[in-house]
Amino acid sequence: MIESFRALFAPPRDILLLAAALWIGLAFAEKRSERHGVSKDAFNNLVFYSLFGYLLGGRILFALANYSAFTDSPLNIFSLNxxxxxxxGGLFIAVLVGMIYGKKQNLSFWNTLDALTPIFATLAIGLHLSHLAAGTAFGSPTTLPWGIDLWNATRHPTQIYEMIASLAIFALIWFRKTELSPGTLFLNFTALTAGARLFLEAFRGDSTLIFGGFRLAQVAAWAVLVICIVLKQVNRQKESIN
Amino acid sequence: MLALKRRLAYIFILLLGLAWILLSADKNAASFAGTTAAPQVGFLAPDFSLPTPDGDSIRLSDLRGQAVLVNLWATWCPPCRAEMPAIEKIYNEYKDDGLVVLAVNMTYQDSASAVMPFVQEHGLTFPILLDESALVGRAYQLRSLPSSFFITREGIINEVVIGGPMAEALLRTRVEEILK
Structure with a gap:
């Protein structure tokens, strides 16, 4: 089954999984955007402009960073590659565009992030599926019975571990019963995602190692976890003052 | 009281995270990919030896010390045809810096008699190899044509580009990366 899936969505078709995840996430998020105080129109415009900024910014920043590669063939900037x-860089521009639009429309920072969270959650699922299709983000060799044959070894199916974790995180944020204060949904999602990465990175076979074997992604995920906890505390204190 | 419990829980989670980072450190880099051969970024490029249309043969591992672009192609594949002029141009620009291009024709899905007219039509000067028994097709787990593997001087795959045609600027950035 995994082989059929990998054959069906082999690169470059794996990008379809990300596009589908974005579309599904958008449909979910739009349903609840007004609950977070963001109108559907403002929400859709925000996503559209940010996405446009991502695509355009990612290409322009690549061309600027590699300008010598484009001097002989400047029209390659319009290439479909x-x-x-x-x-x-694209992500940086998307955030910048989103912040400028949000400021112009007087959207609350934390409410907007909460409204966007279902998109982030489905994108995470799509990303892990695309990793499975492309065979990237692969696991370390294992003798466990659920190992998958990949890159000439039986490996931890880390893409499946991460996809299950992302599905569980999506379920937790979507099916919550209690009302949360602004920002909490986004911070919970980010903290859970960082926690999952911190745990599951240990089974990866492609980790970037630093300082004698520590996995860079784990250290970064731990730092993100700290930031989320601090921000949750700050938001809670602000709320109790108000 | 609730706030204190929450803070203790946060501290516990962070300590647990630190302990897991220490416990799962890969001190011998045992899980890292670079020691085995597989057609993926970070792995050693699978070795092969294939004949040229002239009857000579070329072995990939003999090219260690040079940056290699392995391009899998077929004469009937439109994007393969479209990217050949750019590959030829880049090859001529960088061959003196140590770039080797191996254009491996998927002869088992193509016609050997169509290869030389194609090479002459496009004026290709880099080595063409014939994969008549799917040796490279299998070793490189071919799923789409064209597929390109950018291999460092140490024999490690630095980048894989599946599909095409590759733009000249893309070829240039990837080739400059493996020539470093």
């Missing part, structure tokens, strides 16, 4: 892209 998805590899000519800076995903981190």
């Amino acid at each position: 998805t590899d000519l892209f800076d995903p981190i």
